[in-house]
Amino acid sequence: MVNPTKHVGQPMKRVEDPRLIKGIATYVDDLRLPGMLHAAFLRSPHAHARIRRIETGAAKAMPGVVGVFTGADVNDQCGVVPCAAAIPDLKAPKHTVLAGERAYFAGHPVAVVVAQNAYVARDAADAIDVDYEPLPVVTDPERAIAGGSPLTHPELGTNVAYVHSVSSGDIDEAFRGADRVVRQRMVHQRLTPMPIEPRGCVASYHPGDQTLTLWSSTQVPHLVRTLLPGMISVPENKLRVVAPEVGGGFGAKLNVYAEEALCAHLAMRLGAPVKWIESRRENAAATIHGRDQIGEYEVAVTRDGRVLGIKARSVADLGSYLQLLTPAIPTLTGLVLTGCYKIPAITMEIVGVYTNKMATDAYRGAGRPEATYLIERLMNLIADDLKLDPIEIRLKNFPQPDEFPFHTATDLQYDSGNYQAALKEAQRLADWPALVRQRDDARAAGRLFGIGVSTYVEICGMGPSKAMPAGGWEWGCVRIEISGKVTVITGVSPHGQGEETSFAQIVADRLGVPIGDVVVLHGDTNIAHYGRDTYGSRGLVVGGPAIVMCIDKIIAKASALAAHLLSVSVDDVEFRDGRFVEKKKPDNSVDWARLAGEAYIAKNLPPAFEPGLEASSFYEPENFTYPFGTHIVAVEVDRETGDVKIVKYVAVDDCGVQINPLLVEGQVQGGIAHSIGQALFERTVYDENGQLLTGEFMDYPLARAHDIPDYVMGSTVTPSPGNPLGAKGVGEAGTIGATPAIANAVMDALGPLGIRHLELPLTPERIWRAIGQHAGVAAG
Amino acid sequence: MTQTIRVRINGTAREHAVEPRLLLVHYLREVCGLTGTHIGCETSICGACTVLVDGKAVKSCTMLAVQADGSDVTTIEGLARNGSLHPVQEGFWECHGLQCGYCTPGMIMAGVEILQRHARPTREQIAEGLKGNLCRCTGYVHIIDAIERAAGARRAERGVGGDLKW
Amino acid sequence: MIPATFSYARPTTIDEAIALLTKHGSGAKVLAGGHSLLPAMKLRLAQPEVLIDIGRIAGLNTIAERDGRVVIGTMATHAEIESSALVARACPLLGQVAARIGDAQVRNRGTIGGSLVHADPGADFPAAILALDAELRLASPRGSRSVKAAAFFEAMMQTVVQPDELLFEITVPKTATSAAYVKSEQKASGFAICGVAAIVDAQAKTVAVGVTGVASKPYRATAVEAALRGRALTPDAVAAAAALAANGVEPLGDIHASPEYRAHLAAVNTKRAILKAVAQG
Ligand SMILES: Cc1cc2nc3c(=O)[nH]c(=O)nc-3n(C[C@H](O)[C@H](O)[C@H](O)COP(=O)(O)OP(=O)(O)OC[C@H]3O[C@@H](n4cnc5c(N)ncnc54)[C@H](O)[C@@H]3O)c2cc1C
């Protein structure tokens, strides 16, 4: 018997914080190696251009410059940037580490300088002269697939990368039986993830033992270790990848990038460590973007608001080449398009398109925010068209709590859920009748006040290996050291999520040891030998059970040793509060320190007992987890300027069992901040020449402190039955649930003016224009 | 061509010959080895590089090291005194005011200045005081909690945080 | 992130600064707070050969009263102006405007003189100094001259200041408390896409309106002022006059705000600023 709730479930402050708040943590830019050189990239200013000639002589001659390399120097020695997504009939360009004959997006690396310090490297990059011949540029994905468009990659003969279809149920029957079909075109704008720490890496080669160490600001050191050997000539078992302190990722660092391979290659080639730190401008231009889908959506509904089927056709702008998961992200949208509703039939066709822009890939939520936005907007449009209450429509289409596990038309098995309870709790916290009254009074006074609801479900805990490109299991190891201290090693790679704390909570409770005795290690492939890293809200949900499995193994092993030391049979030993106790004679007991001592000194072990107290495990999830929730937002729109003010925000999230509610709250609040940005002001803009107009924080707004409303936060707890911790994951919930709630609120505020739908972001100007068009108010 | 500068950093007098173009943030990080001050942008927006120069919060990426000649600079490393955390640091720890930690040193330094300006700041004053600091992880609520807590204000009743000591 | 090389000088007197400017010609740039110049240098959009740091010239940041006017040294920071008791008493508009600039760190370093000479079309101070009829005092090898705010701004990021000239102080008349600044921000940078500074005199007889962010250079909304001269400042009258706020200017357009929206904001913010000023009077 242990006390499983002594730490688990408590809002504990984090063990990782002291080093961070004192400024003594080590991010990749903080590394200093003897003889370290510095790389700087020269990038194409053109979205599409033939590279006629690159003149590097002047740069090479500058004092302090060690080398200048172009595609001609390195592309035949480094493999192409890998894409792990398996999509049938995918047409893919070969994306070399530096541009070859053509540069095909603004920011495409064309040459790299290595110098004795970063200042000189930057100076030398300016001294490289490139002769570009501009080529026709493709920026609009819809025009890219209409006839007569120039081609992003002439050698592919088309701008279409793939066409992916999802189809289930009898869609024709659904539309035949419909009383009404609700239609809407919707644009899901391109976004830039913008972690505050840009990317960066340090590569160091040891010629003696022929090992390469790559420190990289990455979410996925293990994936990098798996994939980098395909790009540089170092075998996997001579490669060590370390994710030091990582300053945020949000999917932008769930990737293997050309710069990582190049720095590794150059470190070997030059025989010195090479560091590269991305600038913000590079980060905006040449680190993955997210979202960017445009589509036409049709829903078949009955008069009373039951949804019979959805037809969707969307165009996904992949940008100019494929990063790790680029083509897979839009397909996730198709998977969860039915949201938290019983919708018997669906067809979705997704056309992945190449344009002369940076590649899109997984940005927080990856495919699910798109789906949730679409279905949640559609539910409101249905309510508008049928003159029904948006809440009533939702309740009508939810599966009942006793229908779980719930099988969706897209073949997902929602593990557990009670969507009604979360909605009800959110309404309670919002003081729904009073909020509705407030809206009605405001409207009566001529103000634009709106309430928006979104009920969401998402896919977390990625994932069952059969459904993942490269295995979805997680690995862990727990070791009781000879001193009785506990070392935990996880294959996930936290960078802000706080698993050094939440895993310690789990381990301390289950082993009955002081939490201060537990240390959690991660992010170094020489320490955490296996892992599948951190993304898709998987750290706790998939990484945690691997640790639990180790603990179970250790307790079983220790029981045998305890029985031997207590001179009783194993069946007579009980594990209780960190001690192994003889059931009938509780004062006959041993603790971990004694057991660990014996296990390692190994002079008094039972027969055939392996020395040591350590276990490692691979946990293979049998299913994804499906957290859900309801967000309710009230906004007021300034009729004259179009400004939106959030006046109330209620978030009820159900992420199953909460190991640390303080961390859960932080994850949700952080996610909502991304959503406020997406709903109201964030968008990545390229002009018609493929120039990025949002290449700095000066032009790409992130939410700031004063943009954040006071939240009312609540939760329901529906444990995941398939997960040993009952946990579901919470890393992306805020970005998934919040955007449609805000959008629905703004549209509710504008509804009385006859405005049906506006695209994101709902900027003041967009709203002002719509108000002007609908109220006949002249501009200006 | 270099220029000799004398700067007091976290109470220690330093003297270096530096290139005029050396940014204060690079001086702190590369010359003095104080890497707690971070860099998150080049347009002076993100605030990750915030330090105190003669007691005032400044973005050290937007000041030349030569401009700091003769000044007193406090960085995140110099905030804790005699081994005990500054109240703003405490607040960030207690209230889960950080996740990845990258914006945190700048946030904390901005928070210190907010408390110099307002002994008992409102949440709006704190938010306004943080306008020059971007965080992409926390959504700011816990950061505002942290600074409010440091001000000695009663902890906002959010049912979290507790008084659990590690 | 890394500026190109330059050489650096740090004069201690205005004369010394002017001698340096004269010596180095157009390759030299004055460095004040650095909060426009250094970001441009870090992106290598600006690559001056010589920087003349005027941050150590004694007395350049003084805020004082002289001959019935408020005199503000060019190196007075936005924060110093925001928190000056004299400014709050004798010319509150300037303090209000200073408080809306950028963020706390920017206000701690950025200077009024740097902002005015830089003449960013989205800068806040120009709206105020136009509405205030400020005088800007410039020193050069030819002596010193005084320029009225209305004559100071020539075009986008261009003023009458010559390469060998130094702005050393700004003087404004003492004004009533009935003044207000209403700003719509560019969401990412915080600069104004439309900032309107309005001053209503004590008898509510004359209204002065300065507009920034809307056009390539800041301007006085003279049509609005004329329409309201001698009129009772009722909400309807103000709204009708404010509709003229972008008359005769060619509004800027970019991804953050189209010309039409800027023109519209000019009208809305002008109305709001005047009514707010009246309410404060
Ligand atoms: C993140 C950020 C946000 C900002 N937001 C705003 C905002 O919302 N509103 C706003 O108005 N401004 C904003 N600014 C600009 C800020 O106010 C600057 O401080 C100001 O524009 C320039 O003043 P400075 O003292 O920093 O000048 P510097 O950058 O030092 O100089 C600017 C230019 O003026 C010249 N110069 C400076 N002083 C003199 C002088 N006395 N005589 C002759 N020439 C001189 C310089 O040579 C240079 O060309 C922002 C800046 C940043 C970095």
Ligand code: FES
């Ligand atoms: S690094 Fe200084 S503001 Fe971003």
